[in-house]
Amino acid sequence: QVQLVQSGAEVKKPGASVKVSCKASGYTFTSDYIHWVRQAPGQGLEWMGIINPSGGSTSYAQKFQGRVTMTRDTSTSTVYMELSSLRSDDTAVYFCARGGEGRQLFFDYWGQGTLVTVSS
Amino acid sequence: IQLTQSPSFLSASVGDRVTITCRASQGISSYLAWYQKKLGKAPNLLIYAISTLQSGVPSRFRGSGSGTEFTLTISSLQPEDFATYYCQQLNSYPITFGQGTRLEIK
Numbered sequence: 102q103v104q105l106v107q108s109g110a111e112v113k114k115p116g117a118s119v120k121v122s123c124k125a126s127g128y129t130f131t132s133d134y135i136h137w138v139r140q141a142p143g144q145g146l147e148w149m150g151i152i153n154p155s156g157g158s159t160s161y162a163q164k165f166q167g168r169v170t171m172t173r174d175t176s177t178s179t180v181y182m183e184l185s186s187l188r189s190d191d192t193a194v195y196f197c198a199r200g201g202e203g204r205q206l207f208f209d210y211w212g213q214g215t216l217v218t219v220s221s
Numbered sequence: 222i223q224l225t226q227s228p229s230f231l232s233a234s235v236g237d238r239v240t241i242t243c244r245a246s247q248g249i250s251s252y253l254a255w256y257q258k259k260l261g262k263a264p265n266l267l268i269y270a271i272s273t274l275q276s277g278v279p280s281r282f283r284g285s286g287s288g289t290e291f292t293l294t295i296s297s298l299q300p301e302d303f304a305t306y307y308c309q310q311l312n313s314y315p316i317t318f319g320q321g322t323r324l325e326i327k
Contacts, residue, residue, distance in 0.1 A: 136316070138264075146256075146264065146307055146318040163316040196263055205311045206270055207254045209261035 103127040105135075105197050105212035112218045118185040121215045123197030130178040131155040134202045137171065137182045140214075141193040149195075152180055153202065187219045222246055222310050227320035232327045237298045241322045245289040245306035252312035255284055255293045258321075259296075259304045267306075268293065 108122040123135060129139040137149040150161035159171045170183045180197060195215045198208035223246040233239050243253070253271050256264035267285035268276045271291060281296040295302055303326050308319040 145321045146258075148311075148316040148318070160314060198263075200311075203249075204252055204313070206252065206274070207266050208256075208264075208309075209266055209275070211265075214263055215259075220302070 103199070103210045106197065107195075107197060107208055107212040107215045109158050110216040110218070112220065113187050114221055115188055115219055117187050117219075118183055120181055120183040121197075121217070123180045123212050125170075125178045125199070126170070128199075130175060133199050133208050134175075134205075135171075135180045136200050136208060138196045138198055138199045138208075139193040140196070141190065144149075147193075149178075149182070151200070151202065152206070154178075154180060163214060184217075187217075189219050191217065192219045193217060222249060223319055224310055224311060224317055225307055226306075226308060226322050229320065229322060230247040231322055231324045232300055233324065234312045234327045235298050235300055237322065237327075239295050239298060241293045241306055241308075241324075243286075243293070243319050244278055245291075245310055247309045249312035253284075253286070253291050254309045254311065255266045255282075256309060257302075257304045258307060262308065265324055298324075 104126045113119050116177050131154050131181045136151045139147050151161045154173045171182045188201040199210045200208040225244045227242045243323040251270045255268040258264045267278050283294045306322045
């Protein structure tokens, strides 16, 4: 069965970076795209960007341009999302999700979420 | 593309029929999905392409609409349906979500 398993919770200080992993299994890793979505406490869902696990190409939401980097390791079927220059308002649960590219229909499988807390 | 859901909060009883509306700031063709989210869990895909029920989702969930106005209807609320619901447009980047509709037990 398709699974996306994320790394554990992180606590970071303002200005630091965090790297969250998302390990895929149960399907061909390079056949689908991975998106990252976050949810701050009491807030809605916010799309951060997309990575193509096959070629490694990425596209980021303008809000995160310059601060986010998405990478992948095909040998371990793992995607990474690194967010730098962390601020308190980056405190959120970060999700990876499987989807398509461009115009697409849905995100069908999601990771369990990783809580990132930014606090001094 | 901005998505505006209404209402933001809904109080209903088991067995009730409820409708949630999602309005897009511009046309999104059929690239509209609905998710259910419970506290501490990942979103769960309910409906995609406006009205296609995801495999395993009960038939009491129904999606409809076109152009810029879409609805999610739950025909007979069950206890497990009390959650927050989000619409999502996947027509163009950045992909966006509605602000959510929180459905609570009356």
